[in-house]
Amino acid sequence: MELNHTNRQINVTRNSLFEQGYLDEQFTQLEDLQDDVNPNFVEEIVTLFFADSMRLIHNAETALENYPLDFCKLDDYMHQFMGSSSSIGAKKVKNECTQFQECCKVRNADGCTRAFQRVKQEHATLKRKLQTYFQV
Amino acid sequence: MMPTSSGGGSWKPTGAGADGGVPDQFPAGLRVLVVDDDSTCLMILEKMLRHCKYEVTKCNRAEVALSYLRENKNGFDVVISDVHMPDMDGFKLLEHIGLEMDLPVIMMSVDDSKSVVMKGVTHGACDYLIKPVQIEALRNIWQHVVRKRRNEWKELDQSASADEQKQPEEPDYSSSANEGHNWKSTKRRKDEDDEVDERDESSSLKKPRVVWSVELHQQFVAAVNQLGIDKAVPKKILELMNVPGLTRENVASHLQKYRLYLRRLSGSQHPGGMNTSFMGGPDPGFGSMSSLNGLDLQALAASGQLGQLPPQSLATLQAAALGRAGNSKSTISMPVMDQRNIFSFENPKSRYPEVQSQQLTNNNGGKQMNLLPGIPTNMEPKQFVSLHQSGQHSLPGMNNLVLIQMGGQSQIHIQGQGQTQAPAQSRQPVMSNEMLTRGGVVDMAPTTVYNPVVSVSQPSPLVNFSMNQKTDSRGGSYPLGGNLGIPNLPTTSSALQGDVKLETKVSRKGVVPSYDIFNDLIQNREWGLQDVGLTFDQSHNTIQGGLDASNPMLLQHNRSSGRDLGGQNCNLTSGKVVLSQGFDSRTHHNGSNVGSHVGQHRNTYVKTENDMLYSEQYGQDDLLAAVLKHQQHQQQEGVGQSDNEFVFDGYALDDLPV
Numbered sequence: 009m010e011l012n013h014t015n016r017q018i019n020v021t022r023n024s025l026f027e028q029g030y031l032d033e034q035f036t037q038l039e040d041l042q043d044d045v046n047p048n049f050v051e052e053i054v055t056l057f058f059a060d061s062m063r064l065i066h067n068a069e070t071a072l073e074n075y076p077l078d079f080c081k082l083d084d085y086m087h088q089f090m091g092s093s094s095s096i097g098a099k100k101v102k103n104e105c106t107q108f109q110e111c112c113k114v115r116n117a118d119g120c121t122r123a124f125q126r127v128k129q130e131h132a133t134l135k136r137k138l139q140t141y142f143q144v
Numbered sequence: 145m146m147p148t149s150s151g152g153g154s155w156k157p158t159g160a161g162a163d164g165g166v167p168d169q170f171p172a173g174l175r176v177l178v179v180d181d182d183s184t185c186l187m188i189l190e191k192m193l194r195h196c197k198y199e200v201t202k203c204n205r206a207e208v209a210l211s212y213l214r215e216n217k218n219g220f221d222v223v224i225s226d227v228h229m230p231d232m233d234g235f236k237l238l239e240h241i242g243l244e245m246d247l248p249v250i251m252m253s254v255d256d257s258k259s260v261v262m263k264g265v266t267h268g269a270c271d272y273l274i275k276p277v278q279i280e281a282l283r284n285i286w287q288h289v290v291r292k293r294r295n296e297w298k299e300l301d302q303s304a305s306a307d308e309q310k311q312p313e314e315p316d317y318s319s320s321a322n323e324g325h326n327w328k329s330t331k332r333r334k335d336e337d338d339e340v341d342e343r344d345e346s347s348s349l350k351k352p353r354v355v356w357s358v359e360l361h362q363q364f365v366a367a368v369n370q371l372g373i374d375k376a377v378p379k380k381i382l383e384l385m386n387v388p389g390l391t392r393e394n395v396a397s398h399l400q401k402y403r404l405y406l407r408r409l410s411g412s413q414h415p416g417g418m419n420t421s422f423m424g425g426p427d428p429g430f431g432s433m434s435s436l437n438g439l440d441l442q443a444l445a446a447s448g449q450l451g452q453l454p455p456q457s458l459a460t461l462q463a464a465a466l467g468r469a470g471n472s473k474s475t476i477s478m479p480v481m482d483q484r485n486i487f488s489f490e491n492p493k494s495r496y497p498e499v500q501s502q503q504l505t506n507n508n509g510g511k512q513m514n515l516l517p518g519i520p521t522n523m524e525p526k527q528f529v530s531l532h533q534s535g536q537h538s539l540p541g542m543n544n545l546v547l548i549q550m551g552g553q554s555q556i557h558i559q560g561q562g563q564t565q566a567p568a569q570s571r572q573p574v575m576s577n578e579m580l581t582r583g584g585v586v587d588m589a590p591t592t593v594y595n596p597v598v599s600v601s602q603p604s605p606l607v608n609f610s611m612n613q614k615t616d617s618r619g620g621s622y623p624l625g626g627n628l629g630i631p632n633l634p635t636t637s638s639a640l641q642g643d644v645k646l647e648t649k650v651s652r653k654g655v656v657p658s659y660d661i662f663n664d665l666i667q668n669r670e671w672g673l674q675d676v677g678l679t680f681d682q683s684h685n686t687i688q689g690g691l692d693a694s695n696p697m698l699l700q701h702n703r704s705s706g707r708d709l710g711g712q713n714c715n716l717t718s719g720k721v722v723l724s725q726g727f728d729s730r731t732h733h734n735g736s737n738v739g740s741h742v743g744q745h746r747n748t749y750v751k752t753e754n755d756m757l758y759s760e761q762y763g764q765d766d767l768l769a770a771v772l773k774h775q776q777h778q779q780q781e782g783v784g785q786s787d788n789e790f791v792f793d794g795y796a797l798d799d800l801p802v
Contacts, residue, residue: 034276041191041279049191057184087228091254092184094276 018144025141030134035097051142057096058135064089065128072121082120083112089127100130171286172197175219179209179237180226180252185275189224192279206232213245220247221289224273224282227253227260235267242268248288252277356398363387364398373406 025031035050042049068085071078090105104127111119176198180186186202193200201220203209206229213220223241227234238249251264252273264272270288273281356364367384368376378396385395 034278037192037276037278038188041188041195043195046191053184053187056187060182060184084228087254088182091226091228091275092182094254095182095185095188097276 014144018141021137021141021144025137029099030137032097032099034094038096053096054138054142057092057098060092061089061131065131068124072124075117077115077117077120079112079115079120083109086112086127093131098131098134101127101134104130169197171289174198174286174289175221176200176285177209177212177220177223178202178225179206179223179229179234180204181229181231182226185226185277189277189282192277192282195279196283198282205229206234206237209237210240210244213241213247217245220245222248222250222285224250224252224285227251227255227264235263238264238267238269246292248292250285250288360385360387360390361398364395364402368399368402373403 026035038050038053046052064085068082068089071081071085086105086108090102090109093101093105104123108120108123108127111123174196176193178186178189178193178200180189180202181204183204186204190200190202201212203212206225209223209225213223225234225237229237234251234253238251241247241249248270249268250271250273251269252275253260254275256274261272270292271285363385364381367381370384371377371380376399378392378399381399382390382392382395
């Protein structure tokens, strides 16, 4: 089929997301799962992801405000976050989560806070980009 | 979400033969249950699995998943679960499933550290996937289902051949043993549907075996409750039950097991709670039994108090054992089952000792529980029955030695017998279930228990072992002389039976086979029991005679399960005689022969002795005492080692108080 302008645009956007490391092959897997039964599968999953992750971020933020930091809990939140972000192929977000977990392991409170900020940031960026992507 | 698995049909490769046949659409239609607290992952997995043409049911809570599984015994073929979940640890869920349903469980997590993966292995997971999970990884999960079934069949076959009897003739209880030929049958003990095949096979059974189906067990429990547990005597129970063809002996042995189970429930409060939650919660004790049993025996042996082991102490021991086991809970469940299994094996008649049937009945009234993971559920009921039957010998206690290690898989499916059972009965059937289920978990902490106690409820089965089939061995080898002096197992033989948790390492999941544990146990401690088995006195002889057939069977079975049992004498496999070899060696207390059965023998060993010694009530206790005593004499012999030493005289496992 010929790609019309829209499709091409989609591809460009998509490719850039991959090239920039925001998404990885897991995202491709999701795309492969999309079919006639669920034509908007990827979008649905991504939406679900962001809804869930907002909650996790919120919980983590609250936990980060309680001193002394409960590293176990934080690690738990991040673990969950990592699980879902890796499932959708959110590469950068996942990497930041790993960083965060490293800080938790060594009980580096400052490191955790900083890492968390980065997680949040990547998360927000990805959300924006994907929203744009889906709108196309 | 409601399980979407298609009705009762179990997923079976249509047209598949015993192994090999692959259904046309295989593996399509595989019924998968996915458990993950992360909704995103859950959705993705569901979609991927659907793409693989599997039937998917998803749930985000472990408890919910368990209830799905329990309500729908044969509703699923495989379970995929996340490791980190807020309401229940994935490994715990894994254990539960292993014990209760004996389904293959695949763990998954973002965490790929070796320790966690190892944990999956030790807890019996059949695979471990790293997130993000790709569809390719899911496509092949059917192999785990097939593999498990094959193993079950193998076990069945092995035990069957050893025993030569297949399931009891009773049609409704078709034991799963016959399943070997039918994927379905092993698959889940489904109810009668799959039993047809089994039934055929069972017809080859020589002696009629009473299969304690779920229904039958429920009737039993009802009768017991009506009479009051203290006043429930086999004769009265039999009358109340009013089941044609059921003999007083059947009831007696079943009662013993049940008592043990109850004792376990009340006495051993396992830490961990697995017990309780196990089986749907009703029978916590169950699980612990097994672990305890094994440990108890050891403890008993160690303490050398054979004769006087007061029930409490046994219970304590068991508790200790349980504790040691770590997950005693899980392990325990097996004991019961195991015992049964062993027992059943021993008895040509009943593969699965009554215990199983009980459990089955208990569980859900409807289907038998998969008491023996390894053993097709169908078998179970029958097994039990047979066991009882074989118990004709005077050793009532032995009945429960179900050592049935069943290939390590003591499928203790019995899940939650208690659950289904009316609250009042919660305890009852659960016993078996727990044992069974527990068995599943097997992972059974090495420490635990492989309760050697395989309390073989039926004296006969166990007896064989000790008997070595040779009369001479009997006479000479058993120093025990009649009463093993086994400490009074708390429940007095009867109790033991039920409780003895054959902790046959139900490693169904691929975890260390129960035998191993048993071996370990034995090895570590000069398990007096072992000697016990051998030492049977002449008095035992009489009793033992009956068991011959059964025991070897049992042992074999265990062996086939592939557990490590020591491999020593695989005499068992040869069927009855197997024991004899071991036996002889045993007399010296050489565990070498017995070794192979190690795990099993021990149990059986213990039991038989018990049975032999006491008629019904003492079985376990005495046996235990005897064993212990004997052990003292024979310490040097090398009991410790291999199971061999454990002359498989009779597992008193069942009776081992937990």
